[in-house]
Amino acid sequence: MGKTRNKPAKRLSQRQLRSQSEVVTKVPFIAHVQELRKRLFYIALAIGAGTGLAYAIQKPLTRWLLAPSGNQQFIYTTPGGGFDFQVRLCLYAGIALAIPVILYHIFQYIHPLLGQESKRFLRWMVVASSLFALAGICFGYFFGLPAAVRFLLQNFSTDRIQALISIQSYMSFVVTYLLGAALLFQIPLILLMINRIKPLQPKKLFTNQRWFILGAFIAGAVLSPTPDVRSQLMLSGPIILMYEGSIVMIWAVNRRHRRPTKVTALLHKDSEMQAERQASFEKARQEWRKHLQSGQVTTLQNARSMVEVNRSPVAAAHNRPAPAGQARLRPRQYVQDFRRPTSLSGGQDVQNPLASS
Numbered sequence: 001m002g003k004t005r006n007k008p009a010k011r012l013s014q015r016q017l018r019s020q021s022e023v024v025t026k027v028p029f030i031a032h033v034q035e036l037r038k039r040l041f042y043i044a045l046a047i048g049a050g051t052g053l054a055y056a057i058q059k060p061l062t063r064w065l066l067a068p069s070g071n072q073q074f075i076y077t078t079p080g081g082g083f084d085f086q087v088r089l090c091l092y093a094g095i096a097l098a099i100p101v102i103l104y105h106i107f108q109y110i111h112p113l114l115g116q117e118s119k120r121f122l123r124w125m126v127v128a129s130s131l132f133a134l135a136g137i138c139f140g141y142f143f144g145l146p147a148a149v150r151f152l153l154q155n156f157s158t159d160r161i162q163a164l165i166s167i168q169s170y171m172s173f174v175v176t177y178l179l180g181a182a183l184l185f186q187i188p189l190i191l192l193m194i195n196r197i198k199p200l201q202p203k204k205l206f207t208n209q210r211w212f213i214l215g216a217f218i219a220g221a222v223l224s225p226t227p228d229v230r231s232q233l234m235l236s237g238p239i240i241l242m243y244e245g246s247i248v249m250i251w252a253v254n255r256r257h258r259r260p261t262k263v264t265a266l267l268h269k270d271s272e273m274q275a276e277r278q279a280s281f282e283k284a285r286q287e288w289r290k291h292l293q294s295g296q297v298t299t300l301q302n303a304r305s306m307v308e309v310n311r312s313p314v315a316a317a318h319n320r321p322a323p324a325g326q327a328r329l330r331p332r333q334y335v336q337d338f339r340r341p342t343s344l345s346g347g348q349d350v351q352n353p354l355a356s357s
Contacts, residue, residue, distance in 0.1 A: 051094030140181030
């Protein structure tokens with residue numbers, strides 16, 4: 001019983017230790033630069049090792065590259081063209097062999113910035129992306145590339161027109177073609193990543209699949225420009241199937257991470273309450289506007305009534321100014337009562353001269 005009781009405490013302590021160990025500490029900028037330089041050195045070392053290994057198997061790689069062209073003859077137009085072809089072939093093969101090392105060091109460099117769930121998702125994405133890219137390269141090499149090369153090099157040749165293709169241009173075409181095939185097979189992962197950022201609805205994806213089918217046939221026509229319908233279906237079919245499979249995966253992921261019923265009910269209730277509050281706010285704002293408008297109307301009516309009263313004859317007569325001569329006249333009693341004592345040398349009071357007048 002004691003062991004079973006101590007298990008939750010042990011798990012809690014382990015989580016605390018993990019959280020303490022995953023605390024991000026501030027690192028100076030020069031430390032990031034030094035780490036980036038170290039990672040780039042390891043990547044360059046891996047590419048160099050892969051290039052050396054590709055040089056050791058140079059002849060099988062050349063046969064593998066020329067196999068989709070059939071019996072087509074290639075040329076090089078400069079004295080160093082053959083050497084340039086071999087160097088580029090080994091370099092491309094070295095980069096392809098060093099891709100796992102490159103992805104590992106990129107992941108380790110951004111590792112401190114990610115959470116535990118993001119780390120798991122990124123690991124899964126790297127593994128799945130590598131597998132899908134390998135499947136796309138194999139599909140393009142064994143199915144799409146032979147049909148495209150056969151159509152482009154044989155269907156336009158006549159007795160007077162012969163294809164003289166340089167080996168460098170052919171290698172560039174093959175590398176671009178295989179890279180495009182690898183990117184086309186990343187469609188499910190791209191949709192899953194978008195669904196992680198913003199959840200997608202499978203119904204909308206199903207309604208928009210007609211546009212994707214059109215794009216798949218256009219991509220198939222670009223990858224293998226042949227008038228043969230079977231070749232088009234052979235290239236466009238897997239792309240369409242990947243899109244349909246990605247819809248199924250998105251539906252499964254969204255269903256697994258679906259919110260519980262209680263949380264959904266609470267969110268629905270909260271949205272209803274927000275709608276009610278918004279409706280009451282709109283109603284109060286309308287009433288307030290009506291009140292302001294009614295107050296303005298009352299003010300205007302009062303102003304109009306005042307103007308009409310002022311325009312009436314009685315008010316006009318009352319408010320009419322007095323004549324200029326009448327303003328100078330004063331009552332007689334007012335003039336007689338207005339006196340000022342004046343003391344003279346004889347001590348007699350002198351009457352105001354205005355009174356005698």
